[in-house]
Amino acid sequence: MKGLRFLIVSIVLVVLDVVVPYMVFASTGSFAASFLFWCLLTLAVIVYAGVYTRRWRDPS
Amino acid sequence: MSGATVLAAMGIWTLIALAVALAARRGMGEGANEFFLGGRRLGGFLSGMTYAATTYSAFMLVGLVGLTYRTGVGALGFEMTYLIFTVLFLLVFGPRFWLVGKRQGQITPPELLGSRYENKWVALTAAVISFVMLIPYSAVQMIGAGLLVSGLTGGQVPFMVGVVVMALLSGFTAIWAGMRSVAWTDAVQAITMIVTSIVAVLFIFWRFFGGPAGFAESITTQSPELLEFTWSPALFVGLSLPWAFFALTNPQVSQRLFVPAKLSSMRKMIMYFAVFGFIYTIISTIFGFAATDIVPGLENPDNAMPALLSQLPIALSLIIFVGIFAAGSSTLGSIILSLSSLFTRDVVRVVKPGISERAERRLAQIAMVVLLALCVGFASLRLNLIAVLSSMASGGLLVMAPAIVGAFFWKRGTAAAALVSMIAGAIVTGTMYILGPSFYPLGWWPSVWGGGLTTVLFVVVSLFTRQPASAVAFVDELNKELAERHLT
16 A cells, blocks of 8 residues: 555656646746745655655664 | 866865775775675765765756756756656665665676576676766766866866876775775765855855845846746656666666665665755756856856856865866766676676686776776767767666566566667667757657657567566565565
């Protein structure tokens, strides 16, 4: 289940990464458009990575 | 800037890096595992920094700055897309490479492929493709160093001095103590890269724009078109696709998935790298935007960073120059070490399986000298092919992606399919890059066609050829181990 959830989250992130800048922000000349969107999306992925790996433990 | 000043900065930096490399050898044991992978016992911070310094080359503060200068925010999107894919791939493939490598003792990524597909020719083919694509890419790092020193000094320091100094520094760090000296110097270089760029960007904000808000207002008012996403889908996909798979297909980075001491070290490696990449990418693009305001109207966008440096105080220019030089030499050292391991493990062992580990290490050190000499020779030709070679390196290595993904996730994947897909894909992709954009079908880049072709070939040929006997056990055992450690 964790694998499937990861796959779905990844696909959604990648689709958003391409679709939103083209469909929503393409002609907005502001830092608060594509620039901010890509920064926030990447930040979300980094936070997700932190949560996803929190159970990575070494055998005692 | 005077030649003596640049030479002094380069000399001091080289001495610092050499001292770190020398110290790294202490405690190093014998054997290939020790030399090529640092004994698989690097901590999280060291693993993360060597991963970051290997990944982020001089391209960031020269190429990406130029790309932002010319095309605007799309450059940030392309680089952040790379980072997003890399982090996601590291979460999936990091533990898999690490567990299999530890269990089966593999040193190189092609060796892992050869084992999974039970075919030494698969490993050999992956190694040869890596050589073809990465030797010119290594030369590009040196060309960048040569252009930077000669450009900064107005030709007072010759192009070849930059080339040779970078070759000597990278060569020494890799030959001296293998992964240990490369990782330690990478850590120092990564810290240098990030600190120098943060200092520079803060200076630029306040010196030229009165602060970050002034910078944003200035760019938004004077060049709003740079903040609009105007890249064609063909350009965005063509550039992003091969870089998206960089973490899997480039042996100098995928080999680093073998080196963390523990799983918790790998977690730290991923997080340190991700944060480093996030900050460094934003800073690189800010340099590009700032250059449009400070040094507008440049014909060649690759000159944006050198032109920007010429507007800064000498001390600041020098520390950024050192940061760029560090980025190039750390990438070069890692590639040279990785290629030498591919040469001894995946090429020499095919013809001489019984070679001792001591002889293997000596051979790797000789191979590094030869590789560096080849790269210096290539760089000395000063061919106007930097962009083509860089694109071809990432696009060409993409042809290995289906075989790598299939190795872990598709039991049905076969050796014949891996061989056919890699060879046909490399020929088609390489030919298209050499022929140039006018030969790109429907305007889509070679990476798109090559990536599509290799995927189709890998699937179709797998369905019609015999599955390796141990494929099911390979995947099942790995999945079992992943489940036991709560990794799936």
